[in-house]
Amino acid sequence: MKNFLCLFLVIVFSVSCREDYVPKPKAYLRLDYPKANYVKSNINVPFTFETNLLATKLKMNNVNATTKSYGINIEYPSLKGTIFLTYKAVENNKENLVNFLRDAQNFTQKHNIKADAILENAFENTNKKTYGMFYQVEGNAASQAQFYVTDSINHFLTGSLYFYAKPNYDSILPAANYLQKDIKHIMETVEWK
Structure with missing residues (x-):
C-alpha cells in the first residue's frame, strides 16, 4: 500500500507541475500627453481663438477674399493629427446661415456609415455671442x-x-480625446472681430 501511495503522489506531482501556456492578449501603448498650455492665435482672420502650444504649425490656406472665407490648419505632428477650421462670413443673410448649418450637420452625418455613435453637445456662450x-x-x-x-x-x-492614419478607434482614442479637449477650448475662446 505504501508503494501504491508513493506512486500515486509521484504521478499527481508530475501531472500538476505542467505549465499551461496561454497567449497574451493584444495590448496598446499607454500614451500620456503633456498638460495643455494655450496661447492666443496670431493670424489675420475675422476672429481669434486660443491654440495649444503642442500644435507646432498653424497655417492658413484656401483664402478667398471675395466670399470672405478662410481655411486654417492646426497641425499636431507629434500626434499625427490636424484640426481643420473653415471660416465663412454670413453677410447678414439668414438663408446663407441656414445653408452653412445644414452643410455642417450633413458633413458630420456622413460619418454614420463607419461610426458606432455620434454624440452631440450643444454649445452656448452668450457673453461672447458664440x-x-x-x-x-x-x-x-x-x-x-x-x-x-x-x-x-x-x-x-x-x-x-x-x-x-487608417482609422482604428482603439489605437487613436487617447490622441482623439486629447485633441477633442483642444477643440472644445477653441470653441470656448472664439472671439469675433
Missing part, C-alpha cells in the same frame, strides 16, 4: 470630432479632426 454644436464621433470613422460655432449674424466657423 453658439454651436460639438460632435464626438465614436468608432472607425475618418474624423473623431466635428464642430461649428456662429454668432448667428456675421460669422460661421466649422472644424473637424483628422489623423494621418
Whole structure:
C-alpha cells in the first residue's frame, strides 16, 4: 500500500507541475500627453481663438477674399493629427446661415456609415455671442470630432479632426480625446472681430 501511495503522489506531482501556456492578449501603448498650455492665435482672420502650444504649425490656406472665407490648419505632428477650421462670413443673410448649418450637420452625418455613435453637445456662450454644436464621433470613422460655432449674424466657423492614419478607434482614442479637449477650448475662446 505504501508503494501504491508513493506512486500515486509521484504521478499527481508530475501531472500538476505542467505549465499551461496561454497567449497574451493584444495590448496598446499607454500614451500620456503633456498638460495643455494655450496661447492666443496670431493670424489675420475675422476672429481669434486660443491654440495649444503642442500644435507646432498653424497655417492658413484656401483664402478667398471675395466670399470672405478662410481655411486654417492646426497641425499636431507629434500626434499625427490636424484640426481643420473653415471660416465663412454670413453677410447678414439668414438663408446663407441656414445653408452653412445644414452643410455642417450633413458633413458630420456622413460619418454614420463607419461610426458606432455620434454624440452631440450643444454649445452656448452668450457673453461672447458664440453658439454651436460639438460632435464626438465614436468608432472607425475618418474624423473623431466635428464642430461649428456662429454668432448667428456675421460669422460661421466649422472644424473637424483628422489623423494621418487608417482609422482604428482603439489605437487613436487617447490622441482623439486629447485633441477633442483642444477643440472644445477653441470653441470656448472664439472671439469675433
